[in-house]
Amino acid sequence: MVKDYSIDTLVVHQPNDDKFNSSIAPLYQTTTFKQKSVSDLGQYDYTRSGNPTRSQLEFQLGKLIKSDYTYAVNSGMSCLDVITRLIKIGDEVIVGDDLYGGTHRLLTFLNNNKSIKLKHIDTTDTNLLLNSITSNTKFLFLESPTNPLIKVINLPKISKFIRKNFPQIKIIFDNTMMTPLLLSPLDYVDIQYESATKYLNGHHDIMAGVIATRNLQLSQDLFFIINATGCGLAPFDSWLLLRGLKTLSIRFAKQQSNTLIIANWLESIGFKVRYPGLKSHPQYELHKSFNKGFGAVLSFETQSIKKSEIIVENTKIFGVTVSFGCVNSLISMPCRMSHASIDEKTRKERNLPEDLIRLCVGIEDVNDLIDDLKSSLILSGIVQEIDGKLIKLNQSKL
Numbered sequence: 001m002v003k004d005y006s007i008d009t010l011v012v013h014q015p016n017d018d019k020f021n022s023s024i025a026p027l028y029q030t031t032t033f034k035q036k037s038v039s040d041l042g043q044y045d046y047t048r049s050g051n052p053t054r055s056q057l058e059f060q061l062g063k064l065i066k067s068d069y070t071y072a073v074n075s076g077m078s079c080l081d082v083i084t085r086l087i088k089i090g091d092e093v094i095v096g097d098d099l100y101g102g103t104h105r106l107l108t109f110l111n112n113n114k115s116i117k118l119k120h121i122d123t124t125d126t127n128l129l130l131n132s133i134t135s136n137t138k139f140l141f142l143e144s145p146t147n148p149l150i151k152v153i154n155l156p157k158i159s160k161f162i163r164k165n166f167p168q169i170k171i172i173f174d175n176t177m178m179t180p181l182l183l184s185p186l187d188y189v190d191i192q193y194e195s196a197t198k199y200l201n202g203h204h205d206i207m208a209g210v211i212a213t214r215n216l217q218l219s220q221d222l223f224f225i226i227n228a229t230g231c232g233l234a235p236f237d238s239w240l241l242l243r244g245l246k247t248l249s250i251r252f253a254k255q256q257s258n259t260l261i262i263a264n265w266l267e268s269i270g271f272k273v274r275y276p277g278l279k280s281h282p283q284y285e286l287h288k289s290f291n292k293g294f295g296a297v298l299s300f301e302t303q304s305i306k307k308s309e310i311i312v313e314n315t316k317i318f319g320v321t322v323s324f325g326c327v328n329s330l331i332s333m334p335c336r337m338s339h340a341s342i343d344e345k346t347r348k349e350r351n352l353p354e355d356l357i358r359l360c361v362g363i364e365d366v367n368d369l370i371d372d373l374k375s376s377l378i379l380s381g382i383v384q385e386i387d388g389k390l391i392k393l394n395q396s397k398l
């Protein structure tokens, strides 16, 4: 019997069947595979269709995700591209109103080309969401917690309702923020995907995405598209991702503990902080009820775009970078950077504060990170240090 290891062991334990017993799975940096005869084709023939290094990665990811079918592709957006090709003309698609910017861009493109009918709903309002489903609805795209507003959806309730009342709907879930360590979405949804560019790889040196399902028919449809379009992850990138995965658990644990400390610290100064690990988060209990942790992304407001810019541009350890999930800490202003593809009017409608600062916390020493933020906050003038205590200017003085 194969023992069921815990996920901390699974990320490191990567058995392979190399004929020389290499301790690390070999890299098959090859496009083609020679065949024994023209009729007796081996398991692999062409890397677009399959490659042993990619298979090794998919096997490894499948164990973490608890999926039956797992595909590694060349970016998170490729996952979405593959999945959206399952949508038929005229299908009604419901999507959250605070989705990742790139997701919003691709779905809006498909909508504008009239191929799909898109409905944006605040998916954190469970009743509103469930009431907007009709018999024409075929797909539901969800994300939780959203980024950068860190809104949590009631995934168990939504899933239960849809499975019972609208079994024709395919629920698609983007698990980039939580990773398989904190959430197993396939317990609730039909297809999960995530950007492996973020935590799964963790070093910002490759782009990658993972699509997974437990449904045989969907797996065949997904594989057909991946093979037909050629978006499968390249062998070397698959090999690097296998390496990155080994430290996923230890990286993410440190990132989360650092984030919680920073979130509490910012809140104690008086900032409005969005992080599901804070008891002040309106969905703290809901988030805890179906996730095993809080992630490592938080956002906070300053009430001043100018001051936010100064803060972001003057940190020394936090790099001004889009994206997240890397071992080093990042700081950004989503409305200027990662979410600039959402137009200003839509940002306003969705209550995306223009001054919002997002922190993606890495594995550095947390006191160094806090000192770095402190210097930047003081430099911006939003905070003053008086007798060793940090005092935040009140809003009227900004």
Ligand SMILES: *Cc1c(COP(=O)(O)O)cnc(C)c1O
Pocket (backbone or CB within 6 Å): 075, 076, 077, 078, 100, 102, 103, 143, 147, 174, 176, 177, 195, 196, 197, 198, 207, 208, 209, 323
């Ligand atoms: C980054 C990201 C994506 C897109 O992934 P890429 O690897 O950049 O293509 C999708 N969803 C979420 C939530 C992301 O953060």
